[in-house]
Amino acid sequence: AQDMGQDLEKVLLTQEQIDTRLTEMAAEIDADYAGREVLLVGVLRGAVMVMADLSRKLHLPVQMDWMAVSSYGSGTKSSGVVRILKDLDTDLHGRDVLIVEDIIDSGLTLSWLLANLRSRGPASVEIATLLRKPEAAKVDVDVRYVGFDIAPEFVVGYGLDYAERYRHLPFVGTLAPHVYGG
Ligand code: PRP
Numbered sequence: 001a002q003d004m005g006q007d008l009e010k011v012l013l014t015q016e017q018i019d020t021r022l023t024e025m026a027a028e029i030d031a032d033y034a035g036r037e038v039l040l041v042g043v044l045r046g047a048v049m050v051m052a053d054l055s056r057k058l059h060l061p062v063q064m065d066w067m068a069v070s071s072y073g074s075g076t077k078s079s080g081v082v083r084i085l086k087d088l089d090t091d092l093h094g095r096d097v098l099i100v101e102d103i104i105d106s107g108l109t110l111s112w113l114l115a116n117l118r119s120r121g122p123a124s125v126e127i128a129t130l131l132r133k134p135e136a137a138k139v140d141v142d143v144r145y146v147g148f149d150i151a152p153e154f155v156v157g158y159g160l161d162y163a164e165r166y167r168h169l170p171f172v173g174t175l176a177p178h179v180y181g182g
């Protein structure tokens with residue numbers, strides 16, 4: 001196996017920092033949704049780790065469903081035009097929906113997804129994301145639960161990939177420039 005350490009520049013968030021913050025976020029969610037059942041909607045594939053760890057900290061009754069979306073056309077990441085690769089299997093009518101994401105970068109994916117899910121008649125739609133890059137925002141998205149605001153650096157790990165690699169790392173790190181030709 002290759003040594004991942006050589007590909008990384010630094011660890012941005014340790015496993016422990018992520019765990020601690022997710023515990024705090026789960027407590028907030030538990031309090032906010034007390035007495036209700038929440039439908040957690042994970043956005044494949046990056047949100048897998050956050051979904052697995054955040055959901056296990058919740059005491060609420062929850063259901064889980066998944067969506068896979070992809071930016072259309074140009075190949076430029078996050079054009080804002082989104083295509084559904086895998087839709088939800090759950091009827092959202094009257095449901096309290098909490099979208100679970102790993103990161104909000106430009107905000108374009110989530111802003112589209114928010115509008116799309118809101119058109120399906122849910123009682124509510126909110127967002128929980130582990131990471132957000134405020135300086136990279138191209139559109140304002142109202143996010144209820146944010147783990148960490150980070151600088152606009154290229155981050156991988158804990159679900160986040162570069163060319164599909166590094167998702168399995170248990171922490172969030174920045175990639176060494178040599179990996180992406182920087
Ligand atoms: C990444 C990330 C978010 C989205 C954020 O997903 O997981 O879903 O981009 O970008 P935005 O705020 O600029 O729209 P990606 O499209 O890379 O797919 P993946 O989750 O399968 O890695």
Ligand code: MN
Binds near residue numbers: 043044045046047
């Ligand atoms: Mn994603």
Ligand code: MG
Binds near residue numbers: 046160161
């Ligand atoms: Mg990705």
